[in-house]
Amino acid sequence: MRTSLLTICVGLFAVTALSAQEAVPIKTLPFSATRQAGNTLYVSGQVARTQDGADVKESVDAETRQVMENLGRHLEANGYTFDDVVSATVYLHSIEDYHEMNKAYASFFKNGSFPSRACVGGTDLVFDFRVEISVIAYKDDMD
Numbered sequence: 001m002r003t004s005l006l007t008i009c010v011g012l013f014a015v016t017a018l019s020a021q022e023a024v025p026i027k028t029l030p031f032s033a034t035r036q037a038g039n040t041l042y043v044s045g046q047v048a049r050t051q052d053g054a055d056v057k058e059s060v061d062a063e064t065r066q067v068m069e070n071l072g073r074h075l076e077a078n079g080y081t082f083d084d085v086v087s088a089t090v091y092l093h094s095i096e097d098y099h100e101m102n103k104a105y106a107s108f109f110k111n112g113s114f115p116s117r118a119c120v121g122g123t124d125l126v127f128d129f130r131v132e133i134s135v136i137a138y139k140d141d142m143d
Helices: 002-020 060-077 095-106
Strands: 034-037 040-046 085-092 116-121 131-138
Touching: 040 060, 060 095, 060 131, 085 095, 095 116, 095 131
Parallel strands: 085 116
Antiparallel strands: 034 040, 040 131, 085 131
């Protein structure tokens, strides 16, 4: 009896975990890609999925570059650039990917002025991605 109950519980967990990873239209999810509050722009975590819906998973470098391009698109659409980013949060599936992510990430900040940042490793990310990054951008004067 114990074995059967354990099997059922493990089976239910596996089905629930798989259901969380099913692709759904982004517009149906309960969050905004960006949110403006005064002169501050909050950009939700981005993963390495192109505008056409293709996943970029060749390497941590490739994932990070796609994530940063996605962030850049959201920043630009709202009148910001990477120079305006004041804070970033990075989530890595494995902290072992820290140095590879850093190299690609740093290349998007051309003026050498980096935002504050937190980086968390060892976490499961949606759709088996290895990198997710969210940012906060600020401008003193919005024209």
